[in-house]
Amino acid sequence: MLLTLFEHRKSLSPTPLVNTQDKSLPTVTIVVPCFNEQNTIQRTVTSLLQLDYPKNKLSISIVDDGSTDSTWEKIQTLQNNPQIEIFKKENGGKYTALNYGITKATTDLVGCLDADSFVSSDALRKMVQKFQDNTEVMAIAPAVKIWKPNNMIRSVQYVEYTYGIFIKKIFSMLGAIHVTPGPFSIFRRKVFAEIGLFKHAHNTEDMEIALRMHRHSKKIENCHDAFVYTVGPDTFRKLHTQRLRWTYGFLRNSIDYKDLFFNKKNGNIGFLTLPFSVISLVGVVIALILSIFIGAQNLSASIQRWSVVGFHPRLPSFNFDFFFAPINGFTLITTLSLVIAISMLIGAQRIAQGNICLRDFTFYMALYPFIAATWIVRSFYNLVFMKSTSWR
Amino acid sequence: MKKNDIIKYILAFVITGTIFITAFLLSDRLSANRMENIRSVEDRISIDILSSETQFALLRDSSCKQFSDSILSQELNTLAQKLDFMERDLGTENDEVLHLKRYYSLLQIKDYILMHQLSERCSIKPTSIIYFYSNKEECPDCVKQAYVLSYLREKYPRLRVYAFDYDLNLSAIDTLIKLNKVERRFPALVLPDNVLYGFTSIENVEKHVPNIKDLSNTNASSSASSTISTK
Numbered sequence: 001m002l003l004t005l006f007e008h009r010k011s012l013s014p015t016p017l018v019n020t021q022d023k024s025l026p027t028v029t030i031v032v033p034c035f036n037e038q039n040t041i042q043r044t045v046t047s048l049l050q051l052d053y054p055k056n057k058l059s060i061s062i063v064d065d066g067s068t069d070s071t072w073e074k075i076q077t078l079q080n081n082p083q084i085e086i087f088k089k090e091n092g093g094k095y096t097a098l099n100y101g102i103t104k105a106t107t108d109l110v111g112c113l114d115a116d117s118f119v120s121s122d123a124l125r126k127m128v129q130k131f132q133d134n135t136e137v138m139a140i141a142p143a144v145k146i147w148k149p150n151n152m153i154r155s156v157q158y159v160e161y162t163y164g165i166f167i168k169k170i171f172s173m174l175g176a177i178h179v180t181p182g183p184f185s186i187f188r189r190k191v192f193a194e195i196g197l198f199k200h201a202h203n204t205e206d207m208e209i210a211l212r213m214h215r216h217s218k219k220i221e222n223c224h225d226a227f228v229y230t231v232g233p234d235t236f237r238k239l240h241t242q243r244l245r246w247t248y249g250f251l252r253n254s255i256d257y258k259d260l261f262f263n264k265k266n267g268n269i270g271f272l273t274l275p276f277s278v279i280s281l282v283g284v285v286i287a288l289i290l291s292i293f294i295g296a297q298n299l300s301a302s303i304q305r306w307s308v309v310g311f312h313p314r315l316p317s318f319n320f321d322f323f324f325a326p327i328n329g330f331t332l333i334t335t336l337s338l339v340i341a342i343s344m345l346i347g348a349q350r351i352a353q354g355n356i357c358l359r360d361f362t363f364y365m366a367l368y369p370f371i372a373a374t375w376i377v378r379s380f381y382n383l384v385f386m387k388s389t390s391w392r
Numbered sequence: 393m394k395k396n397d398i399i400k401y402i403l404a405f406v407i408t409g410t411i412f413i414t415a416f417l418l419s420d421r422l423s424a425n426r427m428e429n430i431r432s433v434e435d436r437i438s439i440d441i442l443s444s445e446t447q448f449a450l451l452r453d454s455s456c457k458q459f460s461d462s463i464l465s466q467e468l469n470t471l472a473q474k475l476d477f478m479e480r481d482l483g484t485e486n487d488e489v490l491h492l493k494r495y496y497s498l499l500q501i502k503d504y505i506l507m508h509q510l511s512e513r514c515s516i517k518p519t520s521i522i523y524f525y526s527n528k529e530e531c532p533d534c535v536k537q538a539y540v541l542s543y544l545r546e547k548y549p550r551l552r553v554y555a556f557d558y559d560l561n562l563s564a565i566d567t568l569i570k571l572n573k574v575e576r577r578f579p580a581l582v583l584p585d586n587v588l589y590g591f592t593s594i595e596n597v598e599k600h601v602p603n604i605k606d607l608s609n610t611n612a613s614s615s616a617s618s619t620i621s622t623k
Binding site (some may be wrong): 007268 | 411418474
């Protein structure tokens with residue numbers, strides 16, 4: 001990955017903005033599926049209305065997927081805007097709302113935006129420029145950031161998403177993006193005619209459509225500076241539910257698309273992204289088991305010691321002897337990995353134009369693997385026992 | 393897959409392999425340096441003991457006041473800690489570790505003999521503990537016993553504790569076992585007046601070692617193994 005980054009380092013420069021005076025600009029529909037989003041829907045639509053793009057070429061299609069709160073009333077207040085179309089349907093899941101909007105669309109490009117996300121005003125111009133640069137590109141994924149990381153859970157996600165922007169950019173260079181995220185991915189409309197609409201896909205339709213595009217050799221790229229802000233879960237419970245859905249969805253989709261693994265025709269998606277992701281998940285589980293085992297061993301030894309000699313807390317000794325420094329193959333590799341992780345973070349900060357504080361980074365590195373292990377283990381459990389996940 | 397990608401995968405594999413090999417070579421070199429360090433400590437101890445024996449012979453006819461614990465080796469404790477570290481790092485069956493451990497055991501025996509000669513010369517009762525454990529057998533009580541002995545060494549800095557692996561296959565240790573009539577039961581503690589088997593608590597050890605309370609003075613030597621091998 002780092003080799004690829006070095007090879008394509010020039011592509012990290014800012015994406016040029018498409019000329020809005022250009023009469024050949026493609027028309028765009030943004031579909032906003034929503035279910036019980038009364039708190040965020042208006043701000044989401046407002047951010048779309050503020051997009052720097054010719055108004056006659058941008059439509060917004062809001063699809064209420066049978067909300068039970070006041071989302072529909074909030075949506076109705078927007079219907080007088082000529083750019084906006086509103087629809088209400090029976091609840092059928094996010095993918096059905098997306099498909100409803102897509103089938104109504106007649107524009108060149110169709111995008112989707114989750115109703116808890118907001119776009120930066122220049123995002124669409126940058127993404128359209130990418131489509132114009134390469135006519136083979138069928139979808140563009142944006143750079144997703146966390147909206148107002150105002151507590152520890154969100155701050156950790158902020159670090160994670162910043163890394164995500166960096167990783168996604170490299171995957172884009174390799175032609176190996178495996179998710180077109182719900183917040184503001186844009187597609188050429190014709191791609192749906194060629195490969196079909198969104199599917200339920202174990203509640204991860206944005207991953208499934210990306211894998212289906214790879215199966216049909218459709219190109220997906222990333223626009224690293226088209227920023228979209230999403231409201232991250234603010235509690236561990238909500239985060240766990242969201243990530244369980246994502247991880248379980250990834251595992252099930254990986255099985256459904258197992259033909260992509262190590263398939264020369266599909267390139268790096270099968271040789272790098274998918275195996276790398278599976279190995280990472282298994283690695284976290286193994287690391288968790290090992291940590292619990294070593295922790296239990298140390299605790300047991302301490303309890304045994306206390307039981308025979310009593311508890312005698314001592315101040316740490318400062319007599320440093322290099323002989324006892326824990327330097328071995330494992331610690332050297334770990335240190336090198338940490339250096340690479342920090343270097344990547346610095347690179348990610350530059351690309352994502354973010355600002356990560358040391359406290360959040362430390363928390364992310366030290367605790368996040370253990371937090372993540374909870375939903376990863378549960379995902380494997382659900383996979384084995386065929387238990388599906390819920391959206392919320 | 394493009395040709396460029398294949399070249400990149402090969403290059404990434406070579407770079408990663410080089411990093412791993414370099415890390416493990418460095419680690420190996422470091423272990424070798426540590427072993428060298430232990431060897432040099434053992435040599436220093438050997439010279440210390442030889443020097444003490446010579447000093448003892450020279451002062452044979454002198455007053456007992458001219459002797460002190462300080463003629464006993466000062467570095468056995470450091471050596472014990474380093475060997476314990478290497479045992480954990482490379483394993484108890486590592487040939488190099490076993491070799492250094494045999495040498496260390498011999499140095500302990502020489503220190504023990506010297507201490508006894510000193511005690512006889514000055515008509516004082518020797519206060520040492522010989523501890524036998526086994527690395528070949530499962531011995532959960534040996535772990536507990538090691539905690540007790542390490543604690544006692546901290547509490548009584550002048551108490552000399554000698555720890556021996558029963559199965560180290562060293563004739564000097566076998567002789568020590570025969571002399572003290574130590575059975576093959578672990579942990580075994582050879583105390584001044586008797587041999588105790590199985591886990592022995594702090595209180596029991598204190599009860600069986602006469603004048604142990606006098607050994608809490610830290611002014612004298614701090615040697616022998618304060619970190620007792622846990623196996």
